[in-house]
Amino acid sequence: MDDRGTRNGRKAAGHEERRARRHDPQRRERILDAALDVLVADGVAGLTHRKVASRADAPLGSVTYHFASLADLRAQAFAWYVEQRSAEYEALFTEVATREDLVDVLADMVEGGPSRHRSAVLGFELHLAALRDPALRALTQEWTRASRAVLARFTGPETAARLDALLEGMIMHALLSADREPREETRAAIAQTLGPAIGSET
Incomplete structure (x- = not known):
């Protein structure tokens, strides 16, 4: 050739x-x-x-x-995260049938793992960015509404709001701390926020 x-x-x-x-x-x-x-x-x-x-x-x-623009990429990436995370979060609770199941799922969420660590970091990055970019606050509000709506199925709206705030604080502490919180202490904090069980289990 x-x-x-x-x-x-x-x-x-x-x-x-x-x-x-x-x-x-x-x-x-x-x-x-x-x-x-x-x-x-x-x-x-x-x-x-x-x-x-x-x-x-x-x-x-x-x-x-x-x-x-970079702002457009950032906003759409965070929107993609919220869409995916909302579906993943809801799926965590599909097999929750008792109060103990709920406490275990929430404790697992705090303890995390590689995939949940990634998701938690993205969540905090979104909240931090939203402090400086009002356009992103709608996404943080959307995520808060979605997560609390899932929790409210098991707890009612007021307890869901308190539990959501507790979980965010505990997850941040777990990300930043060099020492892992004992699981039983995590479960105890969650159970206390849930309040006393009605009957044996709910």
Whole structure:
């Protein structure tokens, strides 16, 4: 094959590659997931289009095409987080049948794990960003309403509000503390906030 044939072959291959990359229906969601990863690793101040493009394995131009400004990318990433987290949070309670089940699920939430640690960090990043960006406060309010509505199914609205505040404080303490709180102390604090059981179990 002469040089012209080689160039034509490379051009055709490049065209096929670009066409394959353009046909990527999940790219926007992958970019949002990558933005959340950057927010966990580097915080709001460390979020850049370039970091997100690298994490998403997407062209920089694709990121700026979907999200023209960094503020837009940040807002849509947090909205994506709230949507996902609301569904995940509700799923945690699908098998709760007794008061003890509820206490155990909430204690697990405080103790966390890698996936819950990531979610908690994103939640606190969102709240911190919302202090400085009023446009994000609707998202924090949406998340608070959703989480309290789930808890209220088991506790009623007033207790749900107190329990939600307790959980946020305990989760933050667990993230920052070098020493793990004994599980029984976590369960005791949750049970006290729930109040006395009615009968044997609810």
